[in-house]
Amino acid sequence: MVRNVIKNTITKPTRKYMRMLGLNTLFGTDRTKEILSINPTVMPQREEAREVRAYVYDFDATHLEEHEFNNVEACFRFRHSNRISWINVDGLRKSDVEAVCNSYSVHPLLIEDILSINQRPKMDEVEGVLFCLLNMLYFNNQDGTVEQEQISIVLGKDFVISFQEDASRDVFNPLRDKLHMANSKLRQRSADYLCYTMLDLIVDNYFVVMEKLGERIEELEEQVIRNSNNRALARISALRKEQIILKRNIAPVRDLVNGIIRSESDLLDDRTTKYFKDVYDHIMQAYDLSENYRDIMINMQDLYINNVNLKMNEVMKVMAIVTCLMAPATVIGGIFGMNFDKIPYLHNDYGFYIAMTLMLSIPVYMLWVFRKRGWF
Structure with missing residues (x-):
């Protein structure tokens, strides 16, 4: 106590x-x-969402129904609508997630993944359902940090269910706009194309985050070159942490998309495979760009260390020059200051002026020699 x-x-x-x-x-x-703070052996406790809202887009080539519900039970009737249904659940609550997943025959293991925290992005295919878990990334301009939001996508026969943690934001506004266009490919194709569009928007938003992060790196590089102080070193460390977040989310998505491409599931149309290959190309570009950012940050840290060493060398050079210039005066003063009775020119009327002339002329000559040799 x-x-x-x-x-x-x-x-x-x-x-x-x-x-x-x-x-x-x-x-x-x-x-x-x-x-x-990620330990897969410890089951984290997710905080229940205070409010859960479900948005349903039930559509085909000629018809679109858009609904917003306060309870997830209202979504169950779209299971047999004979159209493509996208159910987007904003806010995770265990009872609601289990209710939706049980209604659409989603395996309990996938329910655990949906409710998990800090899960590694992955793709699973269980009992006729294709499951994707990954993170949407956002850049906080105020704090200069990369924020992540876990999203789970369940692809089934004629339906796609997405579970989001944050109800206030996502990257699917272009998708919603396309759904309102009757002649769009999204309205003409099956549910796997809807899943592709969602993954494509998530991956494309990675580049937006990386562009913002790249701007911070450019500003930091100029700061390091101009003034390599402790604050610059702290910013280097902070940006390297954000790159860890970035790479941790981008790298596994390669395996996720590759798993979809290699899958032989009946839920995936052969015509959609080439679109997933395009997503794979994008995520590979994002991964390569993250590696480039990592190399730049390592080089920037080396640049910081070199600048600090260069400043130290400049200080040491100035101190060495001052010490050399003071050496003649120290030697002359020491000689004529010795406690002997007989020293040449000790009692000379012009001895003081001669000593002062030597003390000044020798350092001036030394400066001329140093300058001629390019030492400073």
Whole structure:
């Protein structure tokens, strides 16, 4: 008990002063904990969503129905609508997820994946259902961080169900616009094309995030070249953490899309395979670009170290030159300051002026020699 009192007494003022000094923002230790706090052996507890809303798009080539429901039970009637149905559930609540998945015959193992936290992107095919789990990425311009939102996509016979964590944002607005166009391919094709479109929009948004991150890298590179200080080093460390988030989400999506391409599921039309290959090309480009960002950050860190060493060398060079220029005066003063009775020119009327002339002329000559040899 005494230990807890002492701990609280110490940490509260410390946190207050750290917020005032901006040290948490500078070093970003909280962000490091977020990145490394992933343990697959521990079942995380997901916080239940306060509100769950379901959006249903039931369509074919000639007809489109759009609905918004406050309860997921209202979506069950679209199971046998004889049209393509996209059910988008915003907000995850265990009871609602289980109800929707049981109604559409989704395996319990997939329900666990939907409700999981910090799951690695993957693709599974279980009992006639194709399941994709990956993250949508966003860039927070205020904090300069990459934010991720887990999305689960269930592809079945004539239906696609998507489960999102955040009800306030997603990347599917272009998809909704295409659904309102009767002559669009999305309205003419089957459910697998709808799944392709969703994956394509998620992957394309990766490039938007990477472009924003690339702008931060360019600004940081200029800062490192102009002024290599501790704040620049802290920004390098912060951007490298965001690249870890980026690569952790992009790299597994290659295997996800590749698994869909290699799948022989009856849910996938042969005509749609070439579209998934296009998504695979995009995710490979994103992966290569993330590797380029990583190389740039490593080179930038080396540049920071080289600039620091260069500044240190400049300081040492100035100090060495000053020491050399002071050496003649030190030697002359030391010789004539020795405690002997007989020293040449000690009692000379012009001895002081001669000594001062030597003390000034020798350093000037040394400066001329240093300059001629290009030492500074």
